[in-house]
Amino acid sequence: MxxxxxxxxxERRQALLTEIEKAATSPVxxxxxxxxxxxxxxxxxxxxxxxxxxxxxxGPGCPACLASPSFIDKLLAYSKRGNVILxxxxxxxxxxxxxxxxxxxRTAGADIRVITSIWDVxxxxxxxxxxxxxxxxxxxxxxASSTAAAILQAKVxxxxxxxVLCNHKRMVSGMEAxxxxxxxxxxxxxxxxxxxxxxxxxxxxxxSDDYHKPQAISGYEPEDVLEAILHLVTQINNHTATAENLFxxxxxxxxxxxxxxxxxxxxxxxxxxxxxxxIIENSGFKIKETxxxxxxxxxxxxxxxxxxxxPDGCLCGAIMRGVKSSKDCPHFAKECTxxxxxxxxxxxxxxxxxxxxxFGR
Ligand code: SF4
Numbered sequence: 343m344x345x346x347x348x349x350x351x352x353e354r355r356q357a358l359l360t361e362i363e364k365a366a367t368s369p370v371x372x373x374x375x376x377x378x379x380x381x382x383x384x385x386x387x388x389x390x391x392x393x394x395x396x397x398x399x400x401g402p403g404c405p406a407c408l409a410s411p412s413f414i415d416k417l418l419a420y421s422k423r424g425n426v427i428l429x430x431x432x433x434x435x436x437x438x439x440x441x442x443x444x445x446x447x448r449t450a451g452a453d454i455r456v457i458t459s460i461w462d463v464x465x466x467x468x469x470x471x472x473x474x475x476x477x478x479x480x481x482x483x484x485x486a487s488s489t490a491a492a493i494l495q496a497k498v499x500x501x502x503x504x505x506v507l508c509n510h511k512r513m514v515s516g517m518e519a520x521x522x523x524x525x526x527x528x529x530x531x532x533x534x535x536x537x538x539x540x541x542x543x544x545x546x547x548x549x550s551d552d553y554h555k556p557q558a559i560s561g562y563e564p565e566d567v568l569e570a571i572l573h574l575v576t577q578i579n580n581h582t583a584t585a586e587n588l589f590x591x592x593x594x595x596x597x598x599x600x601x602x603x604x605x606x607x608x609x610x611x612x613x614x615x616x617x618x619x620x621i622i623e624n625s626g627f628k629i630k631e632t633x634x635x636x637x638x639x640x641x642x643x644x645x646x647x648x649x650x651x652x653p654d655g656c657l658c659g660a661i662m663r664g665v666k667s668s669k670d671c672p673h674f675a676k677e678c679t680x681x682x683x684x685x686x687x688x689x690x691x692x693x694x695x696x697x698x699x700x701f702g703r
Contacts (some may be wrong), residue, residue, distance in 0.1 A: 343589065348622075349359045351564070351565060353427060354565050355386075355388070355391075355565060358565065358568035358569060358571075358572055359388075359391055359392065359393075359568065359573065361572050362392065362393060362396060362463060362568065362571055362572050362575060363393040365572060365575040365576055365579060366393050366575050367395075367579070368394050368395065369395045369396075369397065370395060370396055370397065370529050370530070370574070370575055370578055371397045371399060371526070371527040371528055371529050372396065372397070372399070372528070372529060372530050372531070372532060372566075372571060372574055373398075373399045373400070373401045373517075373520065373526070373528045373530075373531050373532070373664060374398055374399070374400055374401065374403070374531075374532040375400075375401040375402065375403040375513060375516065375517055375531060375532070376403040376513075376533075376534035376535070376536060376537070377399055377400075377403045377404040377534060377535060377690075377692035377693070377697075378403075378409075378534075378536065378562045378692060379403075379562065380398075380400050380403075380694055381559070381562075381567075381692055381697050381701075382562050382563070382564055382567050383398065383567060384697050384698065384701035384702045385680065385697075385699075385700075385701045386564040386565055387701075388567065388568065389702075392571070394484060396571060396575070397527075399526050399527075399528065399572075399664040400406055400661070400664055400667075400694055401516065401517065401520050401531075401647040401663075401664050402516035402519070402535065402616060402618070402619070402662045402663070402664075403482075403513065403516070403660070404662070404686075404687065404690055404692050404693050404694065405480040405481040405482065405485070405487070405509075405511070405690075406434060406437055406480055406686050406690035406693065407508050407617060407658055407661075407662055407685075407686040407687045407688070407690055407693050408434055408480075408496050408509075408511065408516075408616050408617045408618075408662060409437070409617065409686065410440050410615050410617050410650060410652075411438065411440045411476070411477075411650040411651060411653075412615070412647065412650035413439075413442075413480075413507070413509055413654055414434075414437055414438065414439030414440075414443070414444065415439045415440050415441075415636075415647050415648065415650055416639075416642075416645070416647055417430075417439075417444060417476065417507060417526060418439050418441070418442065418444065418447055418452075418506060419479055419642075419645050419646075419647055420476050420507075420638065420642055420645070421444070421447050421452035421453070421454060422452070423642075424476075425472065425473050425474055426453070426473065426474050426476055427453045427454070427455060427466065427470060427473050427474070427475050428444065428452070428453070428454040428455070428476050428478070428566070429455050429457045429462065429463040429466050429475050429476065429477050430444060430454060430455070430456060430457065430477075430478055431456070431457060431458075433689075433690055433691050434478060434480070435448070435454075435456070436683055436689040437683070437689050437690065438593070438653050438684065438685065438686070438687045438689075439650075440649075440650050440651040441651075442646065451575065453473075456690055459478075460477065460488055460491070460492045463475055463477045463492065463504060464492060464495060464496055464499070464504060465594055467496070467501045467503050467504040467577050467658065468499070468501055468624075470503070471503060473503060474502075474503050474505055475503055475504050475505065476505045476506075476507060476632055476638050477489075477504070477505070477506050477507070478491075478507045478509070479506045479507065479508045479509060479510055480509050480510070480512060480590070481511075482510070482511055482512070482513040482534070482536070482537050483510075483512060483513060483540055483545075483601070484536055484537060484539060484540040484541075484601070485510060485539050485599075486510035486594040486605060486609065486627045487540055487598075487601040488505060488662060489508070489510060489607055489608075490604035490605060490607065490608035490609065491604055492504070492506075493506065493608050493629070493633055493636045494604070494607065494608065496576075497633070497636075501635070502635055502636075504636060504639065505636060505638040505641050505642075506629065506636055506638055507627065507638040507639065508626075508627065508637065508638075508639075509614070509626070510609075510626065510627040511614055511625055511626050511627070512617065512624075512625050512626070512627070513537050513631050514525055514535055514537075514546065514548075514549055514610070515544065515622050515625030516533050516616060516619070516625065517531060517533075517549055518549060518553075519616070519619050519622050519625070520550075520663065520664060521553050521555065523600070523619070525664070525683075526663070526664040527635050528555065528663050528664075529555070529556070529574075529578050529600075530555055530556040530557060530558070530574040530577060530578055530583075531549075531555060531556075531557045531558075531574075532557075532558055532560050532567065532571065533546050533557040533558065533559045533560070533585065534559070534560075535559055535560050535561045535562065535566075535592060535593055537587035538559045538587065538589060538592075538593035538597070539589075539592045539593045539598070540597055540598050540601035541597040541598075541602075542593065542594055542595055542596045542597025542598070543559050543585055543587035543589075543593055543594070543595050543597075544585070544595050544596060544597070545597060546559060546585035547584070547585045549585070550583045550584050550585045551583075553583075554581045554583040554584060555583055556573075556577035556578060556583045556584065556585075556586070557573050557574075557584070557586065558570035558571075558573040558574050558577075558586050558588055559586065559587045559588055559589050559593060560587060560588050560589055561588070561589045561591070561592065566588065566589070566703040569588055570588055571601050573586055573588060574638070575695035581658070584608070590612065593638075605627065607631055608627075608629060609628055609629060609630060610627075610628050611624040611625075611626065611627065611628065612626050612627075612628035613625070613626065613685060614626025614628075616662070617658055617659045617662050618659030618660060618661070618662035618663045619659075619662070619663060619685070653684045653685045654673070654684075655668060655672065655673060655684075655699055656671070656673070656678075656684050656685035656687075657671045657685075657687075658685040658686055658687040658695075661687055661694050661695070662687075667694070667698070668687070668688075668695040668698040668699070668702075669698070671695070674688075674695060674698070674699070678695065679699060680696050680699060680700070683695075683696075
């Protein structure tokens with residue numbers, strides 16, 4: 343960025359902040375669901391510059407933070423089988439399971455490889471036909487469609503030693519759970535541009551219609567998020583409630599039909615556990631019976647997984663529900679830091695505790 347561009351964007355931010363200040367005549371409570379929004383708001387110090395009347399809460403938008411210790415425990419159990427290679431993103435290595443992390447298991451000899459894309463997993467499976475390659479699949483709608491594409495590709499290529507431990511979730515189900523639990527005031531949502539990129543802006547409409555909640559579908563630049571806040575305050579003032587698409591360069595109204603086809607072909611919907619919420623009905627993408635040979639839980643159906651134990655005193659669950667923040671946790675920045683994370687919220691790249699540790703202290 344040139345010096346002029348920096349000055350221009352700061353002027354634009356200040357102009358948006360001034361407009362927000364003028365528009366926010368009474369207190370408003372907005373929830374930023376996607377973890378990327380928290381990074382933007384903290385990293386660019388926008389949170390401190392917002393008017394006092396605008397309250398931002400953070401919701402269940404960090405995929406790794408929403409995977410309970412039982413997810414890591416299953417991976418640890420699979421890794422003990424001699425014929426298993428775990429292929430994982432680095433973001434998962436240090437997340438605590440009930441007794442250890444994948445990193446610790448790797449140091450102790452488990453075959454755990456770090457990948458940078460799901461296509462690396464298929465390559466690994468092709469090269470290691472005598473092994474089972476297990477891929478822990480986390481994330482929301484967009485990530486679920488990438489995993490579905492990989493499963494279909496594996497089927498076509500006859501790569502049947504590729505197994506997915508599937509924990510993909512529907513972001514809109516998490517948003518709905520926040521409203522139903524009603525623990526935190528939410529007048530409107532800054533909704534995920536990432537999800538809208540594949541599913542389209544209209545995907546969010548039913549939530550606005552059913553709960554009369556405004557949404558602004560936003561990109562992740564500081565000006566994008568401020569504009570989303572301004573639009574939400576305006577909708578609230580006007581008593582309107584729709585899902586406004588402000589991320590039109592990337593997200594269309596209808597979304598990507600290929601993503602819908604992939605999701606429909608490979609998954610059905612099922613009940614899934616969300617850290618802090620418990621089981622949310624029909625909130626998860628479940629691999630269909632037709633593709634059961636790629637479903638790690640079906641392939642390793644005989645594994646005994648001990649009851650999961652959550653990290654002692656970790657408030658990650660309450661943080662995911664938006665009712666606590668990292669500052670409420672007595673471990674924050676003391677015994678819990680990015681290099682000694684007690685919970686996923688501190689280890690994960692976009693985990694709320696990590697973001698607060700890096701940008702919010
Ligand atoms: S600071 Fe650590 S222990 Fe506390 S809630 Fe965050 S991840 Fe959990």
